[in-house]
Amino acid sequence: MRMDYVQTHAEEIYDSLTAGRAKYLRIDELVRAAAVAYPGLVPTDEQMAAERSRPQAEKAGREIDQGIFLRGILRAPKAGQHLLDAMLRPTTRALQLLPEFVESGVVQMEAVRLERRDGVAYVTLCRDDCLNAEDVEQVDDMETAVDLALLDPSVRVGMVRGGEMTHPRYLGRRVFCAGINLKKLSSGDIPLVDFLLRRELGYIHKIVRGVFTGDSWHSPFVDKPWLAAVDSFAIGGGAQLLLVFDHVVAASDAYFSLPAAKEGIIPGASNFRLSRITGPRVARQVILGGRQIRADEPDARLLVDEVVAPGEMDVAISRALASLDADAVRANRRMLNLAEEPPDEFRRYMAEFALQQALRIYGEDVISKVGRFGAG
Structure with missing residues (x-):
């Protein structure tokens, strides 16, 4: 067998x-x-x-x-x-783009825009036609962006936020992520290896552990603090992603859900991480029952660190980025991740x-x- x-x-x-x-x-x-x-x-x-x-x-x-x-x-x-x-080593694509990013501070990809300003790598999800729904291209672009942010010595903190949409229903509004692209799944374009496993073992795991270089005697990984900013909603893979960030800021009108059980699939590593963060009862309500959590309800504080009015997002983001840039943050978040998510x-x-x-x-x-x- x-x-x-x-x-x-x-x-x-x-x-x-x-x-x-x-x-x-x-x-x-x-x-x-x-x-x-x-x-x-x-x-x-x-x-x-x-x-x-x-x-x-x-x-x-x-x-x-x-x-x-x-x-x-x-x-x-x-x-x-x-x-x-x-899987934690830098991708070939990222290594090829690194000199350009170090020099210019900008890389524009199909699904993601990466820009470095004042030591922050701003990763903007920009698939405005599909509300940042995830597919193979998005995963490739995200891993490239995460690699570049981690490898560029000028970057001290990384941040992920959805860009403004052209979709009629959310025209001009920022959207974090609508989860897996179900149309692509139906058409057979969501592969096990290049999407479902790559996203978990690649860029999401790199946000937790860092990128593996083996260059330093004190750590084989280059890791940095990460912040997520959620406007509108984080559905499915978007909600999964929040579980690995060091700080999450959400607009008060945003919501979060993991509808994988309704779709019939497993929501990535959420079954591994969510109970630790929210407790087992809320985790089962979200994963098994499809519960949607609004940013303005008490249980949302188990998923996010700050909830602010939509018009105050930029100020809250700037404040949070400054706090993550403290000297001791990197070592302490490394030890927290090691204790909370042992590699084995x-x-x-x-x-x-x-x-x-x-x-x-x-x-x-x-x-x-x-x-x-x-x-x-």
Whole structure:
């Protein structure tokens, strides 16, 4: 059985694919290498290309085999930790853009604008046509932006905020994030490896741990404090993202929700983080019951640090950024994150997530629920 084989031989398989852990392969590179070295263990490039050409409802479910493989690798202590470190290394794209960003302080991407001003990296989500709904391009742009903010020595603090929308319903208003792009999920364009796993193991984990460089004797990671500013709403992946920030400012008319259970999928690492932040009862109400939390109700203070009138957001953001720029903040937030989210616990959660989410995106209920978005 595939699962038993990978679980039994995970360390051996991983060492053979990475030359004894001398090579750092990202998850997409790892599954491609495994397809060549271990025929039949995971889908080939040709098989995955055929899958990508089909809507979700017509796929053969080959990503489930990828989920089985990655579950086994992540469960193995040495291989799993090495893979996490590989995913925390800067992307090739970010390294190519770094000289330009250091010099100009601006990088404009399709889904994200990054601008450095007075030591702050302002990351603005700018997919105004879809209310910053998440897809593969958005994840790629976000990881690039986070890498650049962490690697630029002139940046001391990072901040994420939604830009102004052209969508008729929110014309001229800022929106943080509408969650996963359900139309893309229905059309088969939300992959397990390049989206669902990459966003968790890539840029979101980098906000927590930092980017892995291995350059310093006192820490192999370059990490910095992060602030999030929520205008209008943070739905799904947007709400998930808030759980890793050091400070969150929200407008009083904003709201938060994790509708993944209604959609049929698992809301990333929220099941790992939310109970710690809100307590188990509220976490179950939000994740299992689809409860929406308004910024002006008491439980919102479990998710955000400050709630201010919409017209006071800029002032509150400036004040919070100044407080995060204190000398001792970086070391203390590193120790807080280590205590609150031990790497081994995160690794074990993500191992199970790799398989369970792979199964969920092919569930009949998910196909049925998101199918209506395919006609749009």
